Amino acid sequence: MHRGRVLVVDDDASLAEMLTIVLRQEGFDPVMCMSGDEALAAFREHRPDIVLLDVMLPGMDGVDVCKALRAESGVPIVMLTARSDTVDVVVGLESGADDYMVKPFKPKELVARIRARLRRFDQPAPEQITVRDLVIDVAGHSVRRDSTAITLTPLEFDLLLCLARKPWQVFTREVLLEQVWGYRHAADTRLVNVHVQRLRSKIEHDPEHPQIVVTVRGVGYKAGTD
Amino acid sequence: MASGRVRQMLAAPFVAVVRPLVNAWRVSLQARVVLSTLLLGTLVLSLTAWLMLTQISDGLVDSKRDTSLAQAEAAFSEVQEDLDAAGSAEDSATEQVVSQLVASLANRSGSPPGYVVMLVGPLGDEISSDGVTSSSAPVSSDSAPTELQTQVRDQPGTWWTYTDIDFTDDSQSDGAGIAVGARVQTPDDAGDYALYYLYPFTEEERTLGLVAQAVLLSGAVLMLLVAGVAWLVTRQVVTPVRLARRIAERLAAGRLEERMQVRGRDDIARLGQSFNQMAGGLQRQIRQLEELSRLQRRFVSDVSHELRTPLTTVRMAADVLHEARPSFDPATGRSAELLQAELDRFEALLADLLEISRFDAGAARLDITEVDLGELVRREVDAQRAVAEQAGVQVDVVAPVGPATAQADPRRIERVVRNLLANAIAHAHSRRVEVIVAADDEAAAVAVRDHGSGLRPGETALVFNRFWRGDPARARRGGGTGLGLAIALEDAQLHGGWLQAWGEPDSGSQFRLTIPRRAGADLRGSPIPLVPDDLTVGRPYETTSGLGEEPPDTDPAEDPAPDREPTKETAP
Numbered sequence: 001m002h003r004g005r006v007l008v009v010d011d012d013a014s015l016a017e018m019l020t021i022v023l024r025q026e027g028f029d030p031v032m033c034m035s036g037d038e039a040l041a042a043f044r045e046h047r048p049d050i051v052l053l054d055v056m057l058p059g060m061d062g063v064d065v066c067k068a069l070r071a072e073s074g075v076p077i078v079m080l081t082a083r084s085d086t087v088d089v090v091v092g093l094e095s096g097a098d099d100y101m102v103k104p105f106k107p108k109e110l111v112a113r114i115r116a117r118l119r120r121f122d123q124p125a126p127e128q129i130t131v132r133d134l135v136i137d138v139a140g141h142s143v144r145r146d147s148t149a150i151t152l153t154p155l156e157f158d159l160l161l162c163l164a165r166k167p168w169q170v171f172t173r174e175v176l177l178e179q180v181w182g183y184r185h186a187a188d189t190r191l192v193n194v195h196v197q198r199l200r201s202k203i204e205h206d207p208e209h210p211q212i213v214v215t216v217r218g219v220g221y222k223a224g225t226d
Numbered sequence: 227m228a229s230g231r232v233r234q235m236l237a238a239p240f241v242a243v244v245r246p247l248v249n250a251w252r253v254s255l256q257a258r259v260v261l262s263t264l265l266l267g268t269l270v271l272s273l274t275a276w277l278m279l280t281q282i283s284d285g286l287v288d289s290k291r292d293t294s295l296a297q298a299e300a301a302f303s304e305v306q307e308d309l310d311a312a313g314s315a316e317d318s319a320t321e322q323v324v325s326q327l328v329a330s331l332a333n334r335s336g337s338p339p340g341y342v343v344m345l346v347g348p349l350g351d352e353i354s355s356d357g358v359t360s361s362s363a364p365v366s367s368d369s370a371p372t373e374l375q376t377q378v379r380d381q382p383g384t385w386w387t388y389t390d391i392d393f394t395d396d397s398q399s400d401g402a403g404i405a406v407g408a409r410v411q412t413p414d415d416a417g418d419y420a421l422y423y424l425y426p427f428t429e430e431e432r433t434l435g436l437v438a439q440a441v442l443l444s445g446a447v448l449m450l451l452v453a454g455v456a457w458l459v460t461r462q463v464v465t466p467v468r469l470a471r472r473i474a475e476r477l478a479a480g481r482l483e484e485r486m487q488v489r490g491r492d493d494i495a496r497l498g499q500s501f502n503q504m505a506g507g508l509q510r511q512i513r514q515l516e517e518l519s520r521l522q523r524r525f526v527s528d529v530s531h532e533l534r535t536p537l538t539t540v541r542m543a544a545d546v547l548h549e550a551r552p553s554f555d556p557a558t559g560r561s562a563e564l565l566q567a568e569l570d571r572f573e574a575l576l577a578d579l580l581e582i583s584r585f586d587a588g589a590a591r592l593d594i595t596e597v598d599l600g601e602l603v604r605r606e607v608d609a610q611r612a613v614a615e616q617a618g619v620q621v622d623v624v625a626p627v628g629p630a631t632a633q634a635d636p637r638r639i640e641r642v643v644r645n646l647l648a649n650a651i652a653h654a655h656s657r658r659v660e661v662i663v664a665a666d667d668e669a670a671a672v673a674v675r676d677h678g679s680g681l682r683p684g685e686t687a688l689v690f691n692r693f694w695r696g697d698p699a700r701a702r703r704g705g706g707t708g709l710g711l712a713i714a715l716e717d718a719q720l721h722g723g724w725l726q727a728w729g730e731p732d733s734g735s736q737f738r739l740t741i742p743r744r745a746g747a748d749l750r751g752s753p754i755p756l757v758p759d760d761l762t763v764g765r766p767y768e769t770t771s772g773l774g775e776e777p778p779d780t781d782p783a784e785d786p787a788p789d790r791e792p793t794k795e796t797a798p
Contacts, residue, residue, distance in 0.1 A: 012535050018542045025546070082534040103534040104573055107545045189636070190593070218596035218631070 004118045005029040007048035009039045009065065010080065011057050019052065022107045036060030040068055048075065050117055055081040055092055063095040070096035074153035076117040093194035098155040099181065116182035131164045131212055131223050134203060155180065156199045163213060163223040172220040196221060256460045263456035267449055275441045282437055286430040291404055298406035298423040299384050301331060305421060306410055325360045332362030344369065347419030349379045366392040370405045370422045378407040378420045391426050402427045466494040470501055482509040523587040526580065533576060544569050578709035585716040592635045592720055594745050599632060599670050600625040600663045606643045607661060610651065618656040630665035633745035638717040643672055645710040646737045650676040664753040665743065671754045673738040681729025689727050690715045723749060728756050
């Protein structure tokens with residue numbers, strides 16, 4: 001069974017090789033790339049299902065690569081970082097990454113995260129959900145305001161869908177991590193914060209005063225109702 | 227305090243006026259100088275004015291006396307001559323002669339009259355108060371005091387004294403003056419009369435009043451001018467001082483590039499120079515330290531990156547080997563297991579070291595959200611359930627029904643609780659472990675209690691030391707890095723909270739984390755007593771804070787309020 005092509009962008013040869021060994025063992029189809037400058041070309045050539053991206057790279061660094069990738073694709077991106085300081089993590093996530101892993105990570109955890117990112121809902125039934133003036137086409141994986149299509153990454157789409165399906169429910173960050181990211185154990189809630197910000201910047205009329213993804217102070221988020 | 231006494235002495239309405247003044251006196255050097263100049267100046271000026279006015283009034287009175295005496299004496303001899311002449315002429319009624327005399331004398335006094343002529347007599351033994359025979363203006367004979375009248379009656383010559391002239395009608399107001407008197411003899415031996423000249427000081431008083439008015443007015447103007455000058459002069463001194471204060475405050479607030487402007491070569495300029503030198507020195511020192519700290523942090527960060535990447539590779543390689551160990555021979559398989567286990571420890575140690583170095587560099591920051599401690603504790607207990615069961619330890623959570631929320635960094639609080647819990651389970655000797663959660667209005671707390679071997683006297687102060695081991699003879703168990711409690715203490719302090727330990731040999735130990743419910747608020751007490759309730763009555767105990775300096779909690783029966791703890795505790 002084909003379990004997905006993984007593009008590994010890391011300048012450390014040993015780590016990159018080790019990653020490919022582990023990923024191959026797990027049934028993935030890994031492709032290596034040793035520098036940031038080549039990453040984009042490698043992406044276009046191999047069309048991977050997911051990208052593992054080291055933050056510190058010679059040449060174009062991980063954050064820039066991430067932005068460049070995001071400009072042309074919604075492919076899931078997992079950052080590999082040696083730093084767990086809030087600033088580094090948030091910068092990585094804000095550049096468009098879906099998730100990040102702090103080195104040293106356990107191989108099993110990495111594989112679990114990759115699977116979570118590759119997991120797609122089984123062919124959903126044709127369904128349209130409306131949140132205020134947004135129309136979500138679940139099967140077509142698209143979001144529209146009036147007749148304008150809004151481009152969301154799969155993760156942002158899942159986040160919006162999760163909130164929109166139950167507009168009466170307030171989701172804590174932990175619940176969102178579980179339902180959208182697929183993590184059973186509480187991971188880093190900063191993931192949720194940053195992605196909510198990114199989602200808002202795309203779908204809200206005024207991201208400073210969000211009306212579609214509403215913060216419930218001290219609890220979490222919910223979809224805005226009219 | 228003097229100001230306190232002043233406040234007591236003054237009635238309430240005055241306080242409203244005086245308090246701002248007292249305040250200005252305390253706060254402003256300029257106000258103090260101006261006020262003291264004003265007060266002292268007024269004192270000096272009043273003294274001068276008083277001296278001056280006394281001199282002037284003495285001078286006026288003296289000259290008035292001299293002219294009055296001279297005038298009166300001349301008049302007396304003239305009158306006597308006139309009387310003698312009248313006596314040698316044809317006889318006429320003495321009364322009439324005398325009245326005419328008085329009238330003619332009065333005519334000379336001018337208009338308005340500069341003096342009053344008063345004739346008393348004929349003189350008998352008694353001196354009566356209504357003995358005025360004739361006068362140029364209606365005056366009472368009291369205007370010439372009794373002593374003077376006696377002297378005039380009994381002795382020849384001219385006599386004078388200061389007196390109060392008493393007018394019997396309202397044509398002129400009473401006032402001070404001089405009375406000069408002499409005895410005159412009538413020609414027909416009808417008796418002697420006393421003739422008095424009364425000189426009122428009206429003119430002199432008016433002059434003195436004018437002078438006093440002028441002195442007062444010019445004094446007031448002078449004082450205002452002096453105060454203004456004092457204000458201007460002190461401003462010259464105070465302005466640079468205030469400037470220096472402002473700059474010093476800015477320096478203290480971290481704006482190290484602030485400097486004073488130096489103009490000229492006077493004392494103020496030298497103060498500015500020294501001040502700037504000091505600021506420059508401080509700035510250099512601080513920059514140097516900042517640079518060092520930055521380099522240090524950078525180094526730690528670099529080390530982190532450089533170590534973590536190969537460690538990731540090793541970790542993955544070890545994992546692959548570990549997975550494949552069934553196909554190895556026993557020795558190689560065991561080696562793979564050990565490699566795996568030690569890598570876990572190595573990783574944990576590296577993570578803890580980096581965390582500690584981040585605290586040391588002051589780079590640790592809180593990521594505050596609203597945290598429900600009860601929920602957080604239950605989650606951590608659930609996560610460690612497996613480990614606890616393996617160790618044969620039952621973990622009970624005692625939490626309030628409602629939420630015990632606090633503004634805190636959940637990741638750090640989780641780490642503290644995880645650490646305390648792991649420690650308690652590791653030292654529980656298969657006995658029960660209780661986790662207590664409680665909150666009051668100001669603070670929220672988590673206490674982890676075990677019934678294991680406990681802590682020996684003095685050890686409660688040591689447990690927070692880095693790499694401290696309870697019993698050096700005891701075999702090191704896997705897992706702990708020896709930095710867990712040190713990091714937990716740093717985490718607690720970062721929240722402005724406390725992490726404290728209590729322990730007693732064979733009764734177990736209790737670790738209590740207390741954090742303020744509102745981020746940044748000061749802690750004054752904890753909702754959970756540090757010494758467990760079941761041990762506080764009638765039993766000796768051993769307890770200390772993280773520093774081991776605080777006396778043990780009192781019996782809760784004696785002290786029903788939540789215990790008060792020191793707000794400071796630093797890791798040694």
